[in-house]
Amino acid sequence: MRKVGIMSMQRIANYGSFLQAYALKQLIEEFDCKVEFVDYHVGAPVITENADSKNKFVRKVEKGLETFQYQAPFAHKLSFIRYKQSFSKKYMPLLEITDEMNYNPTLDCLVIGSDEVFNCIQKNSNVGYSLELFGKDNHAKRLLTYAASFGNTTLEKLEKYKKADEVGALLKKFDAISVRDANSGTIVEQLTGKEPVYNLDPVLTYDYMNRCDKIPQVQTNEKYLILYAYAGRISNDEADWIAAYAKKKNLKVYAIGGIQKCADRFVVCSPFEVLAYFRNAEEVITDTFHGSIFSVITHRPFTTLIRKSVGNSYGNEEKLSDLLNRLGLTERMTTKVEETEHINQQPIDYEKVDDVLQKQREIAKAYLCQSIGE
Incomplete structure (x- = not known):
């Protein structure tokens, strides 16, 4: 049985992130593979202006205070904070994800995606600029993406922040690249000279309503x-x-x-x-x-x-x-x-x-x- 890793945004407390991760796991398991989720080391954000705090505790406090600034019923605010705080404990086990980080495991294949795994020019300190999301230092025999997205990162931004050459060199090492949108496809073509495959997000690709x-x-x-x-x-x-x-x-x-x-x-x-x-x-x-x-x-x-x-x-x-x-x-x-x-x-x-x-x-x-x- 082949050992396949998925590197995605699986630890984010967000319904979309969870459901796309679960769906991709189901899709890959159909090919008689043992699937595990792989973590990446968070890097410093490229955009430092108004960037979130790097300290996890400080960031949680800031997010909590931000919640109370929104115009919404007070009871909803308390429920929202509890929902965010308990999300990982409740739902990560459904993806077979534990508190222990799974960095650089030895794999037959590493799949990077889906979600905005390539959105590297942003200020979110939960993700930052991590070259592991572009396959750096992986221990897999094969390296590919599925429906990967650069999100709001454009070729213009990559060049502005002088990351285009570095990202392009890593993209050229992939065995296969699949993207989910035109902007991501354009970047891949420009930086590698190869046309990627276009695939829909896993939540659409996996037939949730009939198969889950x-x-x-x-x-x-x-x-x-x-x-x-x-x-x-x-x-x-x-x-x-x-x-x-x-x-x-x-x-x-x-x-x-x-x-x-x-x-x-x-x-x-x-x-x-x-x-x-x-x-x-x-x-x-x-x-x-x-x-x-x-x-x-x-x-x-x-x-x-x-x-x-x-x-x-x-x-x-x-x-x-x-x-x-x-x-x-x-x-x-x-x-x-x-x-x-x-x-x-x-x-x-x-x-x-x-x-x-x-x-x-x-x-x-x-x-x-x-x-x-x-």
């Missing part, structure tokens, strides 16, 4: 709209509009993933229960990559709010435009929350979307089979 037996049934006695967004990203004006819109439609607002001013309920649940809540929702408003994906795989009416990147600030425009374009769902995007009312009334041809997914799943299976098994 861990998604429970959740019962609620009210109809609800899911607002899936990071805390602090929904403006007060947007929150007020969402509250009025939900009231007009006689829906409660369930916030998942982040606390929100307009939420009737902040839902604390397991990653698998998230999909159960999405499946039962009347509609969804999100400004996240995985919130859009959860809406798609549960066949919900949804609106995706687009945030533009300005300078070093973190936007979502590039990755969400790319994702929804690949799924033929660009009409679900808007920069104005008020357009939700019109967008969510428009039916989605999910039969057509599922056809796209089925083709992409076959492409992903062929890529993984060939790349791991060569």
Whole structure:
């Protein structure tokens, strides 16, 4: 049995990060492989301006204080802090991840991805600039990526911060490279001269709704709209509009993933229960990559709010435009929350979307089979 490692963002307390890691593990295990998650040493961030504190304890305190600054019910704030603090203890065992870090194990194959594993020009001190995410010092016979993303890192930023040559030299050592978006593909082509394979995020590639037996049934006695967004990203004006819109439609607002001013309920649940809540929702408003994906795989009416990147600030425009374009769902995007009312009334041809997914799943299976098994 081949020993395969996955190096991803698996330790981040985030539903999307967990579900993409779990999905990729399931996909690789289908090829009779023993899968383990591999950790990387965090480096100093390239962007030091307004960077998070490097001290873990200080960072936790800062995050806690930040939570209390958000406009949201006090009880929701306490629940949010408890959810963040308990996430790893509750859910990492489901990925067979322990507190002990797993650095540089000897493997038959190391798969780097999915998620924004190549997003190296940023200020997040949880990740920083780590060349191990580009395969440096690995102890694997084969090295490949799956649906890796540079996120907001562009070729221009790599050159500006003088990292392009270093990153390019490491990328050339990979046996196979798969990316999830056009920006990442362009960078790989420019730095290596080779065209990568394009694969969808594992949450789309692994057929959660038909193959995962861990998604429970959740019962609620009210109809609800899911607002899936990071805390602090929904403006007060947007929150007020969402509250009025939900009231007009006689829906409660369930916030998942982040606390929100307009939420009737902040839902604390397991990653698998998230999909159960999405499946039962009347509609969804999100400004996240995985919130859009959860809406798609549960066949919900949804609106995706687009945030533009300005300078070093973190936007979502590039990755969400790319994702929804690949799924033929660009009409679900808007920069104005008020357009939700019109967008969510428009039916989605999910039969057509599922056809796209089925083709992409076959492409992903062929890529993984060939790349791991060569």
